[in-house]
Amino acid sequence: MLSFAQQGALRGVFTATKGDEKIIWLFVDDYCSQTHYKNNEYLSTWGGPYTINGTKLEVKIEYSDAHPDMVGSSKTSQLTMSAHGFQEQDGIVWKKQAAKKQELDGLWRITGRMQDNKMSSIQRGDRKTIKLLVDGYFQWIAINPANKGFYGTGGGHYTFQDGKYKEHILFFSRDNGRVGAELSFDGSLKEGKWHHSGLSSKGDPIHEIWSRDNEK
Incomplete structure (x- = not known):
């Protein structure tokens, strides 16, 4: 059994299925998120910072909409590596998706939003x-780990090329009717900040600034 230290850091996208249920597990910048959904139905999500010790994965849970009582606790899984992904001790087999590195890959946190034609800073606090x-x-997630709050999530596929950021929605906790939507935004990196503007899934104009989550 090879450890992740021998295989390299745990990073990327892993998928699994349970009957007609689909599961996506994202790992990037020492943070992970696992989401369960069906073709047109959002089910649940949970995640938080993670560490690897040999073949053991430990996740400090920052959010779980299905089990909020778990927020603040840690979940440890024994993983068995393979050439195509890994298997958990409960038998679930996770297949690694092909690497498609892009300039925006990473963990981001919103730090600015245009309001009344003025860019307002969003202070770092418990809610994020x-x-x-x-x-x-x-995947985006709105949470408050301090009070086990969960306010919504959505996710799917994305591309970032030639100043255009595009999304294809696979799941949306607030409205299953948004599944399948294609959204296009203007995007740019300025001094390490991601400037994101266009129309939201509701059709409202937005202009946001995102920062790498390990930055102030």
Whole structure:
């Protein structure tokens, strides 16, 4: 059995199935998120910072909409590596998706939003909206780990090329009717900040600034 230290850091997108249920597990910048959904139905999500010790994965849970009582606790899984992914001790087999590295890959946190034609800073606090982007997949999550609050999530596929950021929605906790939507935004990196503008899934104009989550 090879450890992740021998195989390299755990990073990327892993998928599994349970009957008609689909599961996506994203790993990037020492943070992970696991989401369960069906073709047109969101089910649940949970995640948080993770560490690897040999073949053991430990996740400090920052959010779980299905089991909020688990927020603040840790979940440890024994993983068996393979050439195509890994298997958990409960028998679930996870297949690694092809690497599709893009400039925006990483863990981001919203730090600015245009309001009344003025860019307003969003102070770092317990409540936060984060976004994971890795290997062509994205997920945003609005949470408050301090009070076990969960306020919504959405995710799917993304591309970032020639100043255009595009999303294809696979799941959306607030409205299953948004599944399948294609959204296009203007995007640019300025001094390490991601400037994101266009129309939201509701059709409202947005202009946001995102920062790498390990930055102030």
